[in-house]
Amino acid sequence: MLYARIMPRLQIILLFMLIPLVLSSLVVTKSGGTKRAFIIWMPSYSEYEFVNPDLYDLIEELLTEEGYVTYTFHDPDELYSYLSTGVRQDDVLINLHGSVFPLPSNLQGKNGAFKIIELIGSRIKERGLHFINIAGLPFSAFSNKKKGYWIRLDFQGIETFASDLGYDVNVISYHSSPITLTxxxxxxxxxxxxxxxxxxxxxxxxxxxxxxxxxxxxxxxxxxxxxxxxxxxxxxxxxxxxxxxxxxxxxxxxxxxxxxxxxxxxxxxxxxxxxxxxxxxxxxxxxxxxxxxxxxxxxxxxxxxxxxxxxxxxxxxxxxxxxxxxxxxxxxxxxxxxxxxxxxxxxxxxxxxxxxxxxxxxxxxxxxxxxxxxxxxxxxxxxxxxxxxxxxxxxxxxxxxxxxxxxxxxxxxxxxxxxHSSHGFIGAELTDFGRSLVRKVYAKYLWSGVLSPYVINCTIPAIFSFYRTKDGLFAHATFIIGEGTFTYIGLSTDTPSETILTIVRVTLELLEKRNIVVKVVEGESGKVLENTYIEVYTVNDIRLASGLTGKDGILTLLMRGGEYIVRVLHPSYSSKSVVTYVINSTEHIVISLYPTMLHINVQDAFTHKPIVNASVTIYDVLNHIISCGTTDNNGYAAFKLKEGEYIISVRAEGYESRNATVQVHGNTTFIMLLRNTVTKLTVVVVDSITGTPLSGVLLKVRSSNGSSSYSVTTGINGEAVITLPSKGPLTIEAYYHNVKVGVAIVDSPLMPAEMKIKLPISLEAYYKTKYEGLKAKYSNLSKMYSELNTRYTELLSAYEGLMEKYMSVNRSYIEL
Structure with a gap:
């Protein structure tokens, strides 16, 4: 009886002791080339979501083709033992349960689920595990059918995974249909x-x-x-x-x-x-x-x-x-x-x-x-x-x-x-990086677009992505975390197996580290540039690596395959960013830098015409002269400078001198507007319709601060000369035969060198005023005429009455 009770327990203990030994026996030194891959597929122990069950055989076959020694976990306790003690550098762990993760028998409730999430994160970060979750949203649920465990975390699962590692993640879901088309x-x-x-x-x-x-x-x-x-x-x-x-x-x-x-x-x-x-x-x-x-x-x-x-x-x-x-x-x-x-x-x-x-x-x-x-x-x-x-x-x-x-x-x-069946998903498009792979070897397998029940945005560095939304959210991406990686494949069940397999295949190939050899040269001469600072960023703009080029102008970085942004910074040259796809075993990148140029364009502030032979002096922030020169026939002067802050001083005959502060970052063009120093201004008043000069126009001139106010009248050629104030705008009102016909505001420091401007005015107001005057006179005369006509009618009526009386008296007289 005692033997019967003890032996099963001893067998279980020995089994758990042997699992790490069996797993470790698969390990050969890295130089030996043996690669280990572990598949999580235990439908008898755990539920699964968003996954086609047929994928298991296909994934196993794929791993074998790629040279992996493959082991499948059919029991959650085996999986937990591996995660606890068996993980080795560059192991691949693939979860085929989609949004669900199997829960060991010794862990219960949300705390048990959080324990698994923390364990996987630490194994990725510290031991270099490559975790690939196929379909759905990782860690949304945890299951153990034998124990009757079912824990639903939804978004909290992946949010906890990210926060445990010091990152943030946002999940977007359209799993319920946003519309109903009729x-x-x-x-x-x-x-x-x-x-x-x-x-x-x-x-x-x-x-x-x-x-x-x-x-x-x-x-x-x-x-x-x-x-x-x-x-x-x-x-x-x-x-x-x-x-x-x-x-x-x-x-x-x-x-x-x-x-x-x-x-x-x-x-x-x-x-x-x-x-x-x-x-x-x-x-x-x-x-x-x-x-x-x-x-x-x-x-x-x-x-x-x-x-x-x-x-x-x-x-x-x-x-x-x-x-x-x-x-x-x-x-x-x-x-x-x-x-x-x-x-x-x-x-x-x-x-x-x-x-x-x-x-x-x-x-x-x-x-x-x-x-x-x-x-x-x-x-x-x-x-x-x-x-x-x-x-x-x-x-x-x-x-x-x-x-x-x-x-x-x-x-x-x-x-x-x-x-009316496959709706309620988010559409994600094949990225440029994905298209580059399609053109090379993977045509017919990656779609140009996919549907995803969940897309994510996060601060975890993403080294490559095949599918992203227009807003830049990931439907697929591989993220680098410490020594390992986490691959999110959030595609719908409508996605064919060959597409999933292609994503896994390419991911496995890109996970292997390779050399990125960046060489920086001067674009004009081809001379190598040493001590050039290079930064490497991920597709979601997180800096991943940096360093300086050596005497040969080369910096070699050991990185995993993927899509990177290489930024090159040199104090004497314009900075440059290059998107590069690291696919080959060694990726060579040559980046040409060109000197940072500051182009000064000096213009007349009023006419915007170029000012020739203007003197330009460049100072640093400590007021030391860095360079100087004069403008050409187009008003330009160019200077080779390091990136940074400079003070520009510009002088030209007949103009006010001017200083300005300029921030030089890359090739920079700065327009400097100079104000004329002449104090006399000739105003030519013309008819705005015919362009004919108008004489006899009274110009009432006043400064904005009221310091001066006077009047001048245009001559036979329509011209009048006015005196400009030292600064501030000037208001000119034009009167034609005592009728106000125009107003102009002139900013006196912004005058051209010839100091002559046209003032087009419309005589419509004058003619309108004159017409209104004549109309009023006509109205008055019409009224007087009406009054006189009424009086005349009254007198005529009286006259006719008197005449009638006269005729009556005259008849009486004749009769007498």
Whole structure:
């Protein structure tokens, strides 16, 4: 009985004692070249999130190919024992549980989770562990199924990881959908072209398959105006890729006629933009279709194009695409197969359907890149490839569009289709560093864009990154922490395995240290520059290393591969920053420096004309003369100086002398404005419309401080001479026949050498005043006339009354 009780416990104790010995037995001295890699994969003990379970076998195979001796942890207690005592310099530890980390049986609750986080951080920093977390947000949750442990930390996990190491991290998550797309509206340009060709389009359509890209659409017919993964979700739009175009029609549930109408509008836009092009309707009898009734759509497309008098051809066999793709780089292909794209038999060889599909998508992209146009009439583009004659059918999925965009734009354009399932993520684009790797050896595996449930921003030095958002947040990055590194791969489950594997493969290669040999020379002579200070910064602008060049002008730094900013500082030369990609086993960088030049440009303060032969003296901050010279015909004087602060003194005949302080950093140009010292100013008053000099204009002149005030009158040539005050602005009021017709304010120290200015005035005020005077006189005369006319009428009436009386008396007299 006692034996039965003791032996199992002894076996467990011996097991834990042997684990470090077994792990240490994998270690060979660094010069021996044996590399160790450890995989955390224990689905029977721990949950996992955002991870494809098939990755385990692929990762194990990859590590073997890369020359690693690989060990897999299937028990959290084994893992804890390794972290406690078994970690060696440059060990690689890969967590395949995504956001979840297995919790040992002897640790419980949040305190146990924090203990694991602290342990991993210390092993990275102090023992040189390389920790790679694949998918999700690291340390979001901790799990032990056998013990029933489940601890959810969410953002607190990675925040604790960073803070324990003395850094800060911010996490951004769009895991819950920020929008719900339902409809898209007809744009103004879409309405215009539809009206132009008399094609009836509804004002609103469903937005089921809208496309969000990191490039602006060349032409949009239906837009949601809603911010998407990379940009606005466009439902029907034309995008320029390379020298060609991709046309997207993502309308769903509407009649096939609406889809065809929208596609035809995109084709017509291309024809307008380019002129005559060959238009082909793809309606192959030997390929499947999905998302549209191809037979009905074909009949309606032909009917519509005939009514528009547009020439076209119909492709009824998939093999007919071969000649077009190889030769007709100005052709427009209108795909009526919806989410399916026909593949010719020529491109189908072997059993690797994914490889066949990717190669064919690359060929389609090459066609567009060279000038071709592909317009997809319905659904998710390039989602499947089909050829019935070869019994070929392959679901490419999201990678179809992304691969197409990547190949067609040299990995600069990316886009994802919203289909009410893969939404609520953040879009991240392939970095320039990632593109440089793609061009070298990793084409077809890294996408131009990915979706991420979480992106991070932190103060941990990032030595390279493949995917970042427009705001610079990391969806992937490798961070250097002390002697080791931490790699964050926060991609969504939609990301294909080959992309994840490529990221891991490249990361492993770049983790190995290599020499960066920086040589600094003088750009003009090629002479090496010793004692030049060099700083190396990470992509998130954190200084990582520094040093001085030797007599040979060289500084050699031992660093891991990645993307770095090399800044070179020399007191006698302009500082320079160079972005460099450290990929090779030894990276040689030659940086040319040029002397720091201070260019002084001396100008007349009023006319801004150059002042020739101005004397320029340069002093240091202790008032010691450093250099001197005179300006050339363009008013320039140049000086070679060390970077720093200087005092400039400038003198020129007829101008006030002036001093100024200048901070010289790199090549610097400083404009010095000098004020004229002449005290007399000739003012020429002219009509602002005709330019005719005006005589008899009274100029009332007064200084701003009221120290002087006087008047002068322009002569027959429109000129008058005034005296300038020592400083301060001068106000000149112009009167023409006692009417104020203009005002000018002149800053007296800013006068030109010839001391003659034009004062254009408008006589409109004078004529207006004169007109108003005449109008008033006319009004008065009119009033007097009216009054006299009234009096005249009254007198006339009285006269007529008297005459009537007179006639009456006269008749009486005659009768008598």
């Amino acid at each position: 409809t898209a509206h007809l744009t103004k340009e879409g309405d215009d072209i539809a009206t132009k060709y008399s094609i009836m389009m509804p004002s609103m359509v469903s937005a089921t398959y809208s496309l969000s890209t990191n490039i602006e659409p060349f032409f949009s017919v239906y837009s949601t105006d809603a911010r998407g993964y990379f940009g606005i979700f466009e439902t029907v739009a034309l995008f320029k890729l390379g020298n060609g175009f991709y046309g997207h029609v993502g309308i769903d549930w509407e009649s096939y006629k609406v889809k065809v109408n929208a596609a035809i509008l995109l084709a017509l836009k291309v024809l307008e933009h380019r002129g005559e092009n060959s238009l082909y309707i793809i309606a192959a009898n030997d390929a499947d279709w999905y998302g549209i009734d191809m037979i009905s759509a074909k009949s309606y497309t032909e009917e519509l194009l005939n009514s528009l008098n547009v020439n076209y051809s119909v492709i009824t066999r998939s093999d007919d695409l071969v000649n077009i793709l190889n030769k007709e780089y100005d052709a427009i292909l209108l795909n009526l197969h919806g989410e399916v794209f026909p593949i010719p038999r020529e491109y189908i060889s072997g059993n690797d359907r994914l490889g066949i599909s990717i190669s064919y998508l690359e060929r389609l992209a090459e066609f567009v890149k060279n000038g071709g146009v592909i317009i997809n009439v319905a659904g998710r583009p390039f989602f499947a490839l089909s050829n019935r004659l070869k019994n070929f059918w392959f679901m490419v999925g999201e990678r179809g569009l992304i691969s197409f965009f990547s190949f067609a734009s040299d990995y600069k354009a990316c886009g994802f289709v919203y289909d």
